[in-house]
Structures are given as structure tokens and as C-alpha cells.
Amino acid sequence: MLCNLPGFRTKAVGATVFADFITPYFSRTYGKFCGHRNTPHNKNSDTYPAIAKFGNVVYLSHPLASEYHRIGSLYHREYFINALRLVYSGGAYEIKGLGSQGRVTMIHQPDKSRYCLNMTYAIPVKRGLAEVIEDIMPVYNIKVNVKLKEHIKRVYIGISEEELKIEPNGNEISFTIPELNCHTTVVMEY
Numbered sequence: 001m002l003c004n005l006p007g008f009r010t011k012a013v014g015a016t017v018f019a020d021f022i023t024p025y026f027s028r029t030y031g032k033f034c035g036h037r038n039t040p041h042n043k044n045s046d047t048y049p050a051i052a053k054f055g056n057v058v059y060l061s062h063p064l065a066s067e068y069h070r071i072g073s074l075y076h077r078e079y080f081i082n083a084l085r086l087v088y089s090g091g092a093y094e095i096k097g098l099g100s101q102g103r104v105t106m107i108h109q110p111d112k113s114r115y116c117l118n119m120t121y122a123i124p125v126k127r128g129l130a131e132v133i134e135d136i137m138p139v140y141n142i143k144v145n146v147k148l149k150e151h152i153k154r155v156y157i158g159i160s161e162e163e164l165k166i167e168p169n170g171n172e173i174s175f176t177i178p179e180l181n182c183h184t185t186v187v188m189e190y
Helices: 064-071 073-084
Strands: 016-022 047-054 057-060 092-096 104-107 113-123 123-129 131-132 139-147 154-157 167-169 171-178 182-188
Touching: 057 073, 092 104, 092 123, 113 139, 113 171, 154 171, 171 182
Parallel strands: none
Antiparallel strands: 016 047, 047 057, 092 139, 104 113, 113 182, 123 131, 139 171, 154 182, 167 171
């Protein structure tokens, strides 16, 4: 993976290293070597920790969130999200089939013995200075894996109360949302 912004050269003492970075053959500047975008890495270079974990701290040598904001590379986003997953220990969920325009939030309502998974999917279109949603495109067969400390007894679509089949998977549960048309709430009762 190529990082355009500079990273810090460090040593990982006692930490687990998940990725290394290698310096390029040369640094590009406006005065020298600016005729091409990518500089190949120097195979004879020392390696430095790019992602390392020590206890509950994860270190990233490059500013991956800034890289993603600036360049828009999916690799930067995925590495950053995976680094967050190394330390996040709360209730976790994984969504497959929603796409990059999907948004998911999960709230816990202990007084009602349930979790609510709110999902939206829409593709904004740039119109002048505004982003608007002109077309609603449904998404089908969204696979959800949830890992919670409570034993989930019932899963259903909030408004229609359509029951979703729960598939146990070790200490997780899986279920499939048949259709998402802009917004839905999935209720998981324990």
C-alpha cells in the first residue's frame, strides 16, 4: 500500500507489529523527481513498524485518516478500520453487502432488554454545493454478524415486526436482512 504522507520511523519494543513500512528509493520534491506519481520502495531499506499494538494502544506510523480524506483510497480506510478493531472490545457487529454508502449505528436499550441496529442506504448526488438524495435504490440480502455479551432470543424488523432467522455461530449470531429500502431498524431482544 502506498502512503503519500510521511510516516514516523520508530522501533516496536515489546509491541506486536501488524504491518511494516519500507522507505522509497528517493523522496519526490518539486525540484527533483516530480515527473511520476509513485516511487518504488527500496528493497535494501530497513523496515519500520507501520501498525503496532502494545496493550490496548495501537500505533499508526502514517496518518491514515488524513490519507483517506485526501486521496480516497479504500486501502487506507480499511487499514484504519482494522486498526480500530484491534482495540475495540465492546459489542461488535459486521455487515456484508451494504456498500460504502451504507450507514449503521447500534444503540442499547437496557430498560427494554434489546439492541437496535439502525441502517440507512442512499447514494447522494452532488448538485451545486449541496449533496441531495434523488433516487432510493434498495439493497438486498444484507448479512449481519453480531457479537454481544447478552444471549439474543429474538431478531425482527422494527416497523413490520418481520421475524429474522437467527443462525448461531459460536459466541456470535448471524442473520440476513432481506431488503433495505433507505432505512430500517433491526431489533435484537435478549
